[in-house]
Amino acid sequence: MTREGRQRESLDGQVLLLAAGLADLAVSTLGSAVGTARGLLRRSDAAELAAEAEHDLRARGRLVLDRYGTVPLPHLEILARHAVARKTADDV
Numbered sequence: 001m002t003r004e005g006r007q008r009e010s011l012d013g014q015v016l017l018l019a020a021g022l023a024d025l026a027v028s029t030l031g032s033a034v035g036t037a038r039g040l041l042r043r044s045d046a047a048e049l050a051a052e053a054e055h056d057l058r059a060r061g062r063l064v065l066d067r068y069g070t071v072p073l074p075h076l077e078i079l080a081r082h083a084v085a086r087k088t089a090d091d092v
Contacts, residue, residue, distance in 0.1 A: 040046060 040049060043049065
């Protein structure tokens, strides 16, 4: 087998291992989530927990939109604004 063939086989094997590991992680996480959900449904304060979870999700959503929703000003634009503000302050 050529070196390229071994590398390709090795790469395929690595991809397969990564996919299997990811699938196992997803299944175990899902199993934990289902167990946690069952436990939460048995609680008497489930409505309060659901309202709190909704509040937390909204806060997370707001943070994500703030982080990725706005385009930051270019660095040079910020520097130019600082220079103009400094010059205006010196002129006064």
